[in-house]
Amino acid sequence: MGSGTSTQHHFAFQNAEKAFKAAALIQRWYRRYMARLEMRRHCTWRIFQSIEYAGQQDQVKLHDFFSYLVDHFTPSSNHERDFLDRMFTEDRFPQDSEMEKFGDYESIEVPDNYTGPRLSFPLLPDHATALVEAFRLKQQLHARYVLNLLHETRKHLIQLPNINRVSTCYSEEITVCGDLHGQLDDLIFIFHKNGLPSPERAYVFNGDFVDRGKDSVEILMVLFAFMLVYPKEFHLNRGNHEDHLVNLRYGFTKEVMHKYKTHGKKILKILKDVFCWLPLATLVDEKVLILHGGVSDMTDLDLLAKLDRHKIVSTMRHKTRKENGKQVKKEEANQKSSAGRPTPWFLPQSRSLPASPLRLGSLQAHRAGRSSSIPCGAPRDAKELARQVRRSVDLELDRCRQQAGFPVSWGEEEASPCTPEADSGAQEPLEPTQEEWRQVVDILWSDPMAQEGCKANTVRGGGCYFGPNVTERLLQKYNLQFLIRSHECKPEGYEFCHSRKVLTIFSASNYYEVGSNRGAYVKLGPALTPYIVQYQANKVTHMLTMRQRISRVEESALRALREKLFAHSSDLLGEFKKHDADKTGLITLSDWAEAVESVLHLGLPWRMLRPQLVNSSTDNTLEYKSWLEDLAKEQLNRENIQSSLLETLYRNRSNLETIFRIIDSDHSGHMGNSFVVSVGVEHDSICWNSCLCLVVAAAYLQVKPELGSPGYAVRAEPSGSPPKHQVSKCVQLKLAGDSSSRESYKYGPNECMS
Amino acid sequence: MADDKEREGPDITVAEFHKKIKDAFEVFDHEANNTVDVREIGTIIRSLGCCPSEGELHDLIAEVEEEEPTGYIRFEKFLPVMTEVLLERRYRPIPEDILLRAFEVLDPSKRGFLLKEELIKYMTEEGEPFSQEEMEEMLSAAIDPESNSVHYKDYIAMMVIDES
Numbered sequence: 001m002g003s004g005t006s007t008q009h010h011f012a013f014q015n016a017e018k019a020f021k022a023a024a025l026i027q028r029w030y031r032r033y034m035a036r037l038e039m040r041r042h043c044t045w046r047i048f049q050s051i052e053y054a055g056q057q058d059q060v061k062l063h064d065f066f067s068y069l070v071d072h073f074t075p076s077s078n079h080e081r082d083f084l085d086r087m088f089t090e091d092r093f094p095q096d097s098e099m100e101k102f103g104d105y106e107s108i109e110v111p112d113n114y115t116g117p118r119l120s121f122p123l124l125p126d127h128a129t130a131l132v133e134a135f136r137l138k139q140q141l142h143a144r145y146v147l148n149l150l151h152e153t154r155k156h157l158i159q160l161p162n163i164n165r166v167s168t169c170y171s172e173e174i175t176v177c178g179d180l181h182g183q184l185d186d187l188i189f190i191f192h193k194n195g196l197p198s199p200e201r202a203y204v205f206n207g208d209f210v211d212r213g214k215d216s217v218e219i220l221m222v223l224f225a226f227m228l229v230y231p232k233e234f235h236l237n238r239g240n241h242e243d244h245l246v247n248l249r250y251g252f253t254k255e256v257m258h259k260y261k262t263h264g265k266k267i268l269k270i271l272k273d274v275f276c277w278l279p280l281a282t283l284v285d286e287k288v289l290i291l292h293g294g295v296s297d298m299t300d301l302d303l304l305a306k307l308d309r310h311k312i313v314s315t316m317r318h319k320t321r322k323e324n325g326k327q328v329k330k331e332e333a334n335q336k337s338s339a340g341r342p343t344p345w346f347l348p349q350s351r352s353l354p355a356s357p358l359r360l361g362s363l364q365a366h367r368a369g370r371s372s373s374i375p376c377g378a379p380r381d382a383k384e385l386a387r388q389v390r391r392s393v394d395l396e397l398d399r400c401r402q403q404a405g406f407p408v409s410w411g412e413e414e415a416s417p418c419t420p421e422a423d424s425g426a427q428e429p430l431e432p433t434q435e436e437w438r439q440v441v442d443i444l445w446s447d448p449m450a451q452e453g454c455k456a457n458t459v460r461g462g463g464c465y466f467g468p469n470v471t472e473r474l475l476q477k478y479n480l481q482f483l484i485r486s487h488e489c490k491p492e493g494y495e496f497c498h499s500r501k502v503l504t505i506f507s508a509s510n511y512y513e514v515g516s517n518r519g520a521y522v523k524l525g526p527a528l529t530p531y532i533v534q535y536q537a538n539k540v541t542h543m544l545t546m547r548q549r550i551s552r553v554e555e556s557a558l559r560a561l562r563e564k565l566f567a568h569s570s571d572l573l574g575e576f577k578k579h580d581a582d583k584t585g586l587i588t589l590s591d592w593a594e595a596v597e598s599v600l601h602l603g604l605p606w607r608m609l610r611p612q613l614v615n616s617s618t619d620n621t622l623e624y625k626s627w628l629e630d631l632a633k634e635q636l637n638r639e640n641i642q643s644s645l646l647e648t649l650y651r652n653r654s655n656l657e658t659i660f661r662i663i664d665s666d667h668s669g670h671m672g673n674s675f676v677v678s679v680g681v682e683h684d685s686i687c688w689n690s691c692l693c694l695v696v697a698a699a700y701l702q703v704k705p706e707l708g709s710p711g712y713a714v715r716a717e718p719s720g721s722p723p724k725h726q727v728s729k730c731v732q733l734k735l736a737g738d739s740s741s742r743e744s745y746k747y748g749p750n751e752c753m754s
Numbered sequence: 755m756a757d758d759k760e761r762e763g764p765d766i767t768v769a770e771f772h773k774k775i776k777d778a779f780e781v782f783d784h785e786a787n788n789t790v791d792v793r794e795i796g797t798i799i800r801s802l803g804c805c806p807s808e809g810e811l812h813d814l815i816a817e818v819e820e821e822e823p824t825g826y827i828r829f830e831k832f833l834p835v836m837t838e839v840l841l842e843r844r845y846r847p848i849p850e851d852i853l854l855r856a857f858e859v860l861d862p863s864k865r866g867f868l869l870k871e872e873l874i875k876y877m878t879e880e881g882e883p884f885s886q887e888e889m890e891e892m893l894s895a896a897i898d899p900e901s902n903s904v905h906y907k908d909y910i911a912m913m914v915i916d917e918s
Contacts, residue, residue: 015862022859024881028807029848030892033913035800042781450785590770593777607777608801 041550043608045491047557048512050602051564053459105147108263119145119225121152128225129196135218136188143263146221150270153224156231157277162309163301164235164282166202168526174202176290177521178486178505179239182213182255185537186509186519187222193535194521197226197234204282206486206505207239207292207444211250213508217259220271238278238309239292239486240444240462244268245314276310280443287481288528294446294485294502295474296464297454304439311432315441315462447488448502468498475501481528493520493534509536513556558612564600565613566631571599576624586621589614771840772833778802779829788829792819795827799836804845808882814839850914857906867903 110118117134119127119141131141141149166174175194180187197203205223210216227234240246247253256271257264281291281304289301432440445463449455452467471483482501489511495504509519515536523531565572575595579587587595592614593606614622778798782790790798795818796811806814818831839845860876861868868876870893877884877892884892895913896904 018859019876020880022856022881023876024807025848025853025856026860027877027881027884028805029853030884030888031796031808032800032805032847034888034891035797038797039778039781039801046781451787590773593773605777605781607774608781 037550039608040554043605044550044554044557045516046604047561047602047609048516049489050604051560054602104266105144105151108144108147110142110144114142116140116142117145118142119149121148123152123225123228125198125229128222128229131225132188132191132196132222135184135215135222140259141218141221143260143267146217146260146267147263147270149221149224149228150267150274152228154270154274154277156228157274157279160277160279161305162280162307163305164204164237164279165286166204166235166282166284168285168524168528170199170202170232172200172525174204174284174524175521176204176206176484176505176524178206178507179208179489180205180213180219181208181241181508181511182210182216182219182252183508183511183537184213184215184218186507186535187219189535189537190507190521193533194523197230199230199233202233202235204235204237204284204290206282206290206484207237208241208486209236209239210252211241211247213251214255216252216255235282236278237282237290237292238275238280238444240315242275242278243314243316244272244275245316272313276313278309280304280309280440284524285526285528286479288484288524289478289480290484291443292485293442293444293463293487294448294466295470295483296442296446296466297470297473298439299442299474300439301478303436304443307432307436307439309440312437312440315437315444445487448485448497448504450497468501471498471501484522484530489517491517493518494522494532503530505532513553515550516553554612561604561609562613562631562634564602565596566634568599569628569632572596573624573628575599580624585623585625587624589620589622592622592624768837768841771837774802775833775836775840776829779832783829789826792823792825792827795832799839799845802836802840803847804839805847806845810845850910853910854907857910861906866907867901867905870897870902870904873897873904
């Protein structure tokens with residue numbers, strides 16, 4: 001070996017070493033990059049989930065507010081009384097003749113130029129297949145066929161038991177699908193990949209067919225059609241979104257009215273009934289229980305099998321009411337009612353409480369071994385409700401009289417005429433018991449958790465969180481092998497938990513955003529071993545790199561989050577100022593994170609998200625005012641609307657929309673007298689509710705700006721408190737549309753009406 | 755502790771770090787019981803601004819694991835170790851120019867790019883080799899399909915923009 005060779009070796013070795021080191025460096029850098037992407041992905045997921053659940057909480061809050069209104073509103077005229085009745089009365093149990101009227105489709109003419117699918121009954125498999133194909137080609141089914149189909153569906157559902165029983169003897173395999181939420185592409189994909197339903201191919205769809213996505217109507221049509229065609233092999237479970245009150249908020253009602261302008265109302269009416277008739281669960285081979293949400297430590301399958309599921313019109317909460325009317329009267333008259341009942345969230349005393357169903361209503365909510373269950377009140381029938389409204393009205397009047405020193409009248413029967421609907425209601429008791437109602441809510445709303453035990457599901461506002469021991473006990477009690485449920489979006493479309501005793505299956509891919517998650521369905525053969533198939537019904541996502549996929553989803557999440565931040569600008573400013581005692585206009589980034597969480601209560605990792613929400617400042621401080629201004633600039637043009645008004649409208653827009661939709665009972669999109677009411681509230685929920693009262697009253701009662709008087713603002717106050725002083729923050733009310741009323745009124749502790 | 759002009763004071767910094775570490779940890783604490791799967795620790799550490807090699811990562815994990823490894827890391831053990839890492843500014847990220855030089859080492863003839871096969875060879879055979887999944891993921895973003903090569907200068911620039 002000459003020195004040349006050894007030098008060569010030496011260089012070679014050095015080069016190899018260099019290359020090794022260079023490669024190691026690049027790998028190190030790359031792995032860090034990927035880790036950061038992974039973190040972003042997780043954070044994005046958390047954002048979407050927390051915003052979604054916060055929205056669900058809002059829904060519950062809204063409903064509580066209306067319940068409270070009913071109890072304490074003192075309508076000053078029959079007109080108002082009727083309005084309240086109408087707002088709350090669910091004409092749930094129309095006589096058969098009425099239902100026939102609503103399902104009356106035979107008189108509806110289908111024009112000759114209609115090129116969509118036509119149905120004739122009894123349905124044949126070809127009809128159902130043709131329907132899928134037609135929808136794939138973006139055709140719309142004519143209202144006449146929609147109503148006809150719904151009518152037949154209802155007839156079929158009525159004869160089904162609460163718990164479907166399916167056997168793998170007859171069909172070799174059973175495919176179970178989870179939430180679809182109006183995403184027709186996913187349904188079409190499932191049928192394409194797995195095959196259409198047939199006597200050999202059974203399907204179970206586990207609820208939440210509607211809302212959010214844009215093709216809920218079409219999905220229902222397809223599912224109902226196949227159910228009629230293959231009644232023994234095709235099964236549907238009710239989900240928490242098969243509920244007309246939930247639909248008001250989450251898009252299904254809107255979709256129906258948009259697609260069926262003339263007959264939408266009829267369609268919604270019969271749908272309301274159809275949803276109540278959907279079975280609650282499906283049992284495969286007596287071993288695998290399929291239901292939408294989950295179970296609780298009190299779940300009683302025998303009770304669930306026996307109850308009249310049709311009575312459970314909606315799982316949205318009501319306050320507990322005593323069955324005995326006289327008892328109510330006495331209690332309220334003794335003014336001890338508030339003491340007995342926990343304070344509702346929107347009253348000043350309870351300001352510190354998070355959105356929690358635990359606080360409201362039920363005095364009978366205590367169960368052994370459970371921190372709290374959802375309070376439940378049996379929903380009333382129309383007549384009963386009308387009676388109770390009047391009773392509370394009279395009581396209120398009596399109390400006012402008492403306070404004013406007038407003699408009080410007792411035991412008067414209501415003299416005012418009943419509304420026609422109330423009178424024509426059936427005579428038999430039409431409410432489910434509290435227990436029945438609770439059982440159904442539990443199976444439609446609950447989520448599994450990792451810890452043992454069973455506790456109230458405060459995130460959703462209904463149902464509970466159930467632990468592995470609850471699952472185990474239930475499976476043992478009824479000799480089952482495992483549970484299949486849906487209700488929660490999972491990144492992979494499915495997830496096992498509780499030692500594989502609970503399977504979550506979610507079939508709406510790209511649920512939050514393109515690329516956010518896969519969808520999945522599960523197949524069961526005679527051995528009942530679950531076999532999962534995943535998919536993502538969007539070709540584009542396959543071609544994107546992980547980075548691009550995450551970026552897209554992340555951008556969407558951040559946009560939603562920025563919107564939410566903007567909607568709370570005033571509160572945020574207040575919170576920031578607290579951290580800026582010296583009034584420098586600056587706060588640290590750590591303070592920013594704390595402040596944001598204390599205002600939004602979303603439980604998000606703000607320090608992780610900060611780089612995406614706040615422009616990096618080198619010295620670890622933030623000029624919060626300009627940050628808030630930047631947020632505002634990103635949102636809508638401000639025009640002449642004050643930003644606080646805009647902000648509150650923004651924050652409450654979905655709530656306001658829901659309210660308007662309730663008020664707009666003929667779904668015409670117009671509200672009475674061409675009043676456009678803009679409401680601005682600066683701070684507290686109490687004021688929001690006062691304003692909401694005003695909005696509701698103003699819109700319907702066509703009352704002038706004097707409406708802003710304390711008389712109405714008080715109505716959301718606890719009974720017995722002096723009116724004027726309860727309004728603790730600023731309330732601004734603007735009535736537009738009528739030039740004479742373009743005034744604003746301010747209320748505050750130190751201000752008088754201006 | 756080192757005297758550092760940038761810090762407001764050691765206690766405040768430590769408190770700051772604690773909050774940051776807690777935030778990152780909680781993202782992966784799926785059961786809300788202050789533990790994370792050991793396989794996620796790497797992601798957590800890296801997202802806190804550190805850039806350890808795989809070997810360094812394994813050493814760190816050994817420090818925070820239980821005596822009898824359970825597959826889970828508890829927050830109580832993780833916090834002090836991670837705080838030290840941050841205070842000592844260990845495992846600093848790689849500056850862009852150093853990264854560029856690393857690519858150039860692998861491209862001695864200074865073409866300005868690496869062929870797909872070359873990249874695969876280096877990344878899967880040298881250093882701390884990539885898994886197949888990692889390799890595929892890198893290729894999907896890095897490789898220009900027409901030339902079947904990675905123009906590393908552009909690639910770095912693109913990745914860096916994405917970071918901020």
